[in-house]
Amino acid sequence: EDLDLGGYPHYMAKEIQEQPESVARMIRGRLDDRFGVARLDGLNLTPRELRGFSRVKILGCGSAYYVGQIGATMIEELARIPADAEAASEFRYRNPIIEADTLYIAVSQSGETIDTAFAVEEIKRKGGRVVGLVNVVGSTIARACDGGVYLHAGPEIAVASTKALTNMAVGFALIALSLGRVRDLSNADGQRIIDAIRALPGQIKSILDFEPEIAEHAKAVAAANSLFFVGRVRGYPVAREGAQKFKEISYRHAEAYQTSELKHGPLALIDESLPTVAVVPSDELTERNLAAVQQIKARGGSVLAVTHENVDFGELDVPRIVVPKTEPELDPILLTIPLQLLAYHAALTLGYDIDKPRNLAKSVTVE
Numbered sequence: 618e619d620l621d622l623g624g625y626p627h628y629m630a631k632e633i634q635e636q637p638e639s640v641a642r643m644i645r646g647r648l649d650d651r652f653g654v655a656r657l658d659g660l661n662l663t664p665r666e667l668r669g670f671s672r673v674k675i676l677g678c679g680s681a682y683y684v685g686q687i688g689a690t691m692i693e694e695l696a697r698i699p700a701d702a703e704a705a706s707e708f709r710y711r712n713p714i715i716e717a718d719t720l721y722i723a724v725s726q727s728g729e730t731i732d733t734a735f736a737v738e739e740i741k742r743k744g745g746r747v748v749g750l751v752n753v754v755g756s757t758i759a760r761a762c763d764g765g766v767y768l769h770a771g772p773e774i775a776v777a778s779t780k781a782l783t784n785m786a787v788g789f790a791l792i793a794l795s796l797g798r799v800r801d802l803s804n805a806d807g808q809r810i811i812d813a814i815r816a817l818p819g820q821i822k823s824i825l826d827f828e829p830e831i832a833e834h835a836k837a838v839a840a841a842n843s844l845f846f847v848g849r850v851r852g853y854p855v856a857r858e859g860a861q862k863f864k865e866i867s868y869r870h871a872e873a874y875q876t877s878e879l880k881h882g883p884l885a886l887i888d889e890s891l892p893t894v895a896v897v898p899s900d901e902l903t904e905r906n907l908a909a910v911q912q913i914k915a916r917g918g919s920v921l922a923v924t925h926e927n928v929d930f931g932e933l934d935v936p937r938i939v940v941p942k943t944e945p946e947l948d949p950i951l952l953t954i955p956l957q958l959l960a961y962h963a964a965l966t967l968g969y970d971i972d973k974p975r976n977l978a979k980s981v982t983v984e
């Protein structure tokens with residue numbers, strides 16, 4: 618087992634570091650520069666069929682569900698089709714309405730999560746079209762779907778998923794591109810996204826180079842018993858996943874909110890004892906996000922920002938983790954990476970069992 622660790626202290630550390638290579642595997646042979654589109658033959662969908670969907674519904678559990686939210690936003694932005702993500706564990710129990718012109722996407726690292734597998738069965742029983750975004754080849758969900766995109770992340774051992782999630786997010790960018798290019802997304806815009814996707818492995822590597830600084834930030838936040846993760850629109854699922862990872866392995870109460878909702882309730886809890894990790898990308902919402910950071914600071918709360926180089930915090934005294942900029946639609950992919958390291962180093966500081974957190978299983982295959 619030590620050999621498999623390849624010199625790393627934990628599988629999670631190893632899997633985080635493997636991401637530049639595993640993203641490269643995810644995109645290999647799938648980017649078509651000539652037509653600015655992704656080649657996803659495994660979806661088993663013709664352009665005409667792709668064009669026929671008027672809605673996308675994404676289903677997954679835990680982190681896969683949060684990445685599904687990232688994917689829904691990408692699909693809405695690039696393809697302008699209404700898209701949303703739902704916890705498969707809820708969907709399967711609520712007699713969902715299955716529509717013939719909806720593309721259902723099941724997301725799962727293991728391909729064995731029973732809630733997601735049952736959601737797929739329910740969709741199929743009612744005549745819906747479902748494709749998979751799955752890591753494990755030949756798994757139950759992969760076999761049950763009408764087609765799909767494999768993640769090629771390689772085996773993931775740590776319970777807290779990292780490299781599989783990143784490949785899911787990249788997979789959604791590819792699917793969004795495919796759905797966009799049979800609609801109004803131009804060849805040039807497709808090419809813009811392709812170029813950005815191709816740059817991701819190198820950009821991820823540059824984030825990982827900042828691990829020592831992120832470890833220092835983790836020590837600071839690990840001292841708190843409770844923390845908020847906030848983000849809005851593209852940044853909100855990033856915050857949700859960041860909070861999930863943090864609570865899974867550091868056993869600290871971490872709660873995600875939309876930055877925009879802070880003033881509608883959670884702001885009441887802010888004081889010196891409750892730090893906030895704020896996702897503040899450089900995009901059309903930067904100013905609004907900065908205003909929220911200012912409100913938190915004004916109430917005595919400390920803020921750690923996950924942000925881009927050119928975001929100007931002015932007078933605000935805010936420690937920052939800076940990630941490289943990509944195209945706005947793809948920002949969530951990179952913003953998520955430092956939050957993996959933040960959770961990892963918080964758990965390391967606190968001395969917990971990083972690869973096998975209490976009460977959790979890598980994949981929940983029984984009821």
Ligand code: G6P
Nearest residue numbers: 678679680681725726727730978
């Ligand atoms: C479990 C794990 C989570 C994971 C979820 C979905 O609850 O603890 O980390 O995100 O299952 O797993 P899947 O294999 O379907 O992606």
